[in-house]
Amino acid sequence: MSGPISVTSRPISDDDRRQLKEQEAIRLGVADVTFAWADVENRLVVLLSKVIRDPQMLLASAIYFAPSGIEVRTTIVDCALRRLVSSSPAGPLIIKEWKSLLNRLKHLRTVRNKVAHGQMAIFGGRGGYARLTSPIFKMDDNIMESITKGQKPGLGSNELKNSVASVIEASTEIQKFSDYVDLIYSGDSATLLQRLGSLKDGSRSPDLQGTQTPKEP
Numbered sequence: 001m002s003g004p005i006s007v008t009s010r011p012i013s014d015d016d017r018r019q020l021k022e023q024e025a026i027r028l029g030v031a032d033v034t035f036a037w038a039d040v041e042n043r044l045v046v047l048l049s050k051v052i053r054d055p056q057m058l059l060a061s062a063i064y065f066a067p068s069g070i071e072v073r074t075t076i077v078d079c080a081l082r083r084l085v086s087s088s089p090a091g092p093l094i095i096k097e098w099k100s101l102l103n104r105l106k107h108l109r110t111v112r113n114k115v116a117h118g119q120m121a122i123f124g125g126r127g128g129y130a131r132l133t134s135p136i137f138k139m140d141d142n143i144m145e146s147i148t149k150g151q152k153p154g155l156g157s158n159e160l161k162n163s164v165a166s167v168i169e170a171s172t173e174i175q176k177f178s179d180y181v182d183l184i185y186s187g188d189s190a191t192l193l194q195r196l197g198s199l200k201d202g203s204r205s206p207d208l209q210g211t212q213t214p215k216e217p
Helices: 014-051 058-065 070-085 091-117 141-148 157-186 189-195
Strands: 119-123 129-133
Touching: 014 058, 014 070, 014 091, 014 119, 014 129, 014 157, 058 070, 070 091, 070 157, 091 157, 157 189
Parallel strands: none
Antiparallel strands: 119 129
């Protein structure tokens, strides 16, 4: 009978621990990005429900989630909001803010898409570094280009954290437009313009004096 076989494993180095910690941070970052964008979609449904006056959000939800992609869903909310605010004296100001927010969300969606279609990749072997990249067999030229330049390809946990913070900030701003819609329907143009920063020292902007959005019957 043969004796016990001695198996000697390589001790875990500080580099190994650092890589494992980064892998876990990337996993958490992927989850946080996903959850942050779910909140964006929920807030867009609320906004659409305000525009079409659907307090139970049953119709708004059905309309919003009918398309499969968030780009088309956002376009639905965009068209509905623009149509409503076009009748308000504050419309141009609202649209200016709204376009700025949509541009930010469009930029932030690039990280969301990378998270949705990416994978964890380890560069440099054991003790190397972890990154979130496009699938390796996609043969992404950007990966090789980054490595050639001495840069880390893809996304690390810090980039994911920064993206999450930006998405949360943008998501919170969507609530402002729900408030604007409420003010449009109430006919309270003065408060609406104050919210938009158009009123100073209690005086109304000259081009908007005497304007009041009529209440709907």
